[in-house]
Amino acid sequence: MAEPGQVLTHYRIGERLGAGGMGVVYAAEDLSLGRRVALKFLHDDALQRPDARDRFLREARAAASLSHPNICTIYEIGETEDRPFFAMELLEGQPLNLRIGRIPTPTEQLLEWAIQITDALTVAHTRGLIHRDIKPGNIFITQSNQAKILDFGLAKPVEPVPGIAAVDARTHTQAPQTSPGQVAGTIEYMSPEQIRGETLDARTDLFSFGVVLYEMATGRQAFTGPTSGVVVDAILNREPPPPDRVNPHLPRALRDILDKALEKDRHLRYQGAADLLTDLRRLKRDSDSGQLPIPSVARATPRRTGEPIESLAVLPFVNVSADADAEYLSDGLTATLINGLSQLPALRVVPHVRTVRYKDRDMDPLDIGRELNVRAIVAGRLTERGETLLVTAELIDVDREAQLWGEQYRRTVSDIFAIQEEIAREISGSLRVRLTSTETRTLGSSCKCTEDVQAYRLYLKGHFFLTNTWTPNGLRRAVGYFRQAIRRDPKLALAHAGTARTYAMLGYLKLMPPIEAFPKARDAADQALALDATLAEAQGAVGLVTLLHDWDPRGAAAALERAIELGPADATYHTLRAYALMALNQEDQAVAEAKRGLDLDPLSVHANGG
Template sequence: MKESLPGNKTISHYRILHQLGAGGMGEVYLAQDTRLDRKVAIKFLPAELAADERATRRLIREAQAAAALDHSNICSIYEVGEEDGLSFIVMQYIEGASLASRITAKALGLREALDIAVQIADALAEAHSRSLIHRDIKPQNIMITVRGQVKVLDFGLAKVVRERDMLESEVATQGLVTEPGMIVGTVPYMSPEQVKGEPLDARSDIFSFGAVLYEMVTGHQPFASENAAATISAILVHEPAPLARYSREAPAELERIVTKALAKDREERYQTAKDAAIDLRKLNQRIEIEAELQRSKEPEGTGGLSVATIAREVLTETAGEPATPTAETAAARSTSSAEYLITEIRRHKKGLSIALAAFVITLAAIAYFLLVRGGQPKTIDSLAVLPFLNASTDPDTEYLSDGITESLINSLSQLPNLKVMSRNSIFRYKGRESDAQAAARELNVRAVLTGRVVRHSDALMISVELVDALDNSHIWGDQYVRKFEDILRVQREIAREVSEKLQVRLTGLYKERLRDHQTENTEAYQLYLKGRYYANKYSTDAIKKSIEFYEQAIKTDPKYALAYAGLAESYFEASVVYLRHDEAFQKARLAALKALQLDETLAEAHTSLALVNMNYDWDWPEAEKHCKRAIELKPGYAWAHDWYGIYLGWTGHLDEAKAELKQAQDLDPLSLPINTDLAGMYFWARQYDQAIELYRKTLDLDPTFTPALGYLGWCYEQ
């Protein structure tokens, strides 16, 4: 466009109000949509682009693809049109400021920068899932609304303009000089493959995103030099200065994330924007938890009050036995971090069996050592809860020790920034004599929790020990002897005692992460544990028994959502071994839907419903929705990652499928099905050497595992 449009000029049914900005991509105006009575932004394309019929057709195709994106962090495209020789795109008008202006004003703190980065990554993940690459991610193309919501602009437009004049005109390289009203150019944010003119994929956007993240945190562009040529050279050859040079508050984990995003070799970068978003969310959660713990640190004079001391006193008092406070508990009763963590967890664990009471205290102690001590050199970020030993004379109580182990795994896996090994890998150690260090090496974890369970009549004793596998040192341990039927009264009293204080001192995120989905009915909980015990044996008779126990648990407590989710899983297994396919899946669907009706935040129920969607309904959008929701609710749930990986593979996204299944494998490295599923993706991608390696690893764990044997044979036939 040679001249700016005058105000009040009408194009189609849009009345031009005034210009918002201009640059190599065209001119942007605020306009009034006279039909729908709303403000919109209209981008008029450069005249030379409008005169190119082929480029115009390509623009329309790209804009149509971008218009199909429906995501809260992507600016909506309403229309593509042409009038009086002017080609234009009508977009959502966003009231707010560009990320570029926020960076220039030095108005971003670390937490806000991370929140913005997560939203940008989410937008990219959505676009990439629909095979749409942005190619021009930069602060000028990112808007922040007055409510803090990110909106990414110009999806698809960059390809049309850059294909015409990439590096051949001043437009593409002049971005190092800012002129009034102009949009800053692209070079400082280009990936190495982009400046070399190579074919691009989604990982180019991830590099640009890394450059934007770097600039948000430091206020400096990672590769900016005196001119465009020098900047391109820096992108290709040099590494950016460490974040710590400009920002003392930037944690080491953020340095790792940025470094990975800015890797010169695209194979070494994040392979998907979703992976980057997951790491950023975990970091954000860790920072919030650390801030919360910092606010609740023990005041001077508490003398390092032990968690076990408080736990024993609280349980003794609430069991109806008067307790004589020690000097240390009297001094710290209202403010210690240990009590704060115990009471938080107790508030969320109402109504479990006595076994659960003991493991709640265990959970509090682990949280104290793994999180409060996290800022010290001896940081622990990974844990294996080895199968608790049933030391009872009655073998029928085996379900109790297994249930305590599994409940601990489920609860701890919800804590942010703590990797907890999943059940399948853990229970390969059941019945084996394996020391903590050996198990930790095999599972690649730092800490190991072991325990013993003894039940005699209505009495129960649980012993636990937490060990640092790095040097085999004892971190914490204790022994609990309680009456079996006392649990409900004990937990209610503790909850009443501390609920008011917890509402003030704990953030919503922390409460959500420690949330429990158990029943308040002790009998129903025992029946559920028996259902889990038999469900994990996978034989026909065992699956039938698991269904019986789940149904009894539901009859005892009709609002027990977790029992419905377990029932859905067992019906899915039943479809494989004895029950007619359609009957099994119909029953699984009803159970999963009932679980979600009772508790929408139950990750296991979302996964069960996804299984029905994939294996019976062939409803891919619903399957994807429930897989994603399960992962969002419980990032440490290996089976949610596994089934989402299978979904991605079945829908033709093999690279993303492999990435998702690798996350499942990381959480459950000794799982036969997960290793086989990952190998299967390599097989379908025709990467037979990698597939063979994984199938062999699986067969090393169990030489009789039929699926791995069959696929291994197919690999050798290729």
């Protein structure tokens, strides 16, 4: 097998990118043309199978015969040391299965990707090729937000079927590699005829893509089950839950498209990718022009009976932007909602330090809610395109497994404060939390801390590096962003508090000489408190500096008690105060405080004596 640094023909091998059932993919440099490519080699195990070489080369030739911006380009097919390979474009981004998550994709984004993929299928079918394994893992979203179909390893030429997706099979004289009665593909995305082992045509890809569209539109797979037999039965005999019941914001026209694409009888399904493409483009036109009616359920908040929900977790919002740097916005939106909702006395909100551990984890949100022992969860996704911001959010009752509220926002980035406040108000209203006038003002002020949106964005970037990177470089970048925010708005108390927390962390971790870091932390905290005496982050930084730098446990205990009053859900304040109380020989109080910290965050390093 190839090794990094090795030169094969005119390619210098780079890092291994991944592997599948047949091949292994490496990054490489084309020494002749001076460009980066991806090389796919036939896997060692596959070399032992008589048909593997032919199937591997068939994949390469099938894809190489197609020229389309939404199909991964094949540059060259070759062989080295008796091992076939092909060179293809090196894509940067993520496969669709990592982008769509477990909540609905905003309709605008869904249509953009769907149109690109369907256009590519139209070209492939016109050339007489069907893919036979359309699934999220075989669709790649590049950093420029372009969708590309990958892996034509199961592709095969087909003969024209009267009235079905005009194909030109004259250039493909090779016999099909999978006979009727044999099944190839990924079971959850197979068409009924594919499962039955029947002769396939282009309509099988349209059913499979319909399953992908359903997952994008709802955040859930159309056909699932504990065993493959249950999944097969669902595909053959059962309808998936109505998509607009799962996602109340779904336009009626999109539901109609899904219903037609998922017809089990292929004669009632879309008869060609071009027909599906026409419907998708019509829907996008109507959506862009504002002609789509808003589903009535989209604006309705379901009525609830019984006791109001008293516990909540805001899960990390998913960044589905083409630019990974927009992660700071999704993280910031999550943290702001947690901070705002934590101000409501009637609601127990899981602190950010606990929910952030679920970021990028492939878990059902309901399972996360049960693990966190809360009655409701908030899940969402964010897309940033230039100055346009697309935000989807929903509130889910964990016990009832039902959506209590959901909304999609399409605004400019300058409206970020309004979006945050609207989401927080809608959540509190849906939970039947009655707000006093003071709490209403507090909720609003927690979601808008400055009039300067650029200063706020710089603050969020600093917050991102502070909470995600405990390295010297990461924490120094946090300080840099906080300072830029302060230069734009010297009265932005959160940026001063972020500076204090960062210097305190640099000193605590000894990533900066404590004799330098702690005084800087105290100065920044004092400035933050002078601007806003209610900032728990600043008060907590004062407590940390007083304890570890001044070695004044009594003063630290008092400062941390005030931090707890302002931010009772932060386990760190309880744990640090326990250390201070222990130093004062107040053992019973110290144990009680430590227990409260452990209850709030069982995995906390501090709470567990780290």
